[in-house]
């Protein structure tokens with residue numbers, strides 16, 4: 432596929448060393464749109480939409496913020512939020528910046544934890560993007576749904 436200069440500039444933002452040291456694609460050679468489309472199919476299979484996932488992720492971020500970097504016990508879950516004192520740009524190229532914040536949520540019953548950033552939450556909500564496979568912050572939709580016990584709101 433031939434890219435326009437603007438598309439090319441946008442894609443560069445996903446590569447290592449522009450916005451993030453490690454980039455957003457890992458060793459995934461697929462086009463960003465194809466990655467989004469594949470994960471969209473997975474969401475359809477799971478019967479969950481990206482807003483349900485983002486809402487749940489943001490619920491834990493908000494709960495974790497109250498702990499000021501210590502672990503917050505929520506009963507069935509614990510969450511710890513680490514704020515890296517800064518903002519990060521979204522690679523999709525809007526002007527807004529997202530706080531550089533990481534949440535680690537553990538599901539006590541399942542004995543499983545998952546780590547994600549506020550940028551992950553933003554990209555899932557606004558762009559349906561879970562990052563490329565092998566990327567440091569790649570999230571697997573099915574794992575998110577399982578560990579965070581996400582239910583469909585519709």
Ligand SMILES: [Zn+2]
Pocket residue numbers: 521522523524525553554557558
């Ligand atoms: Zn964005």
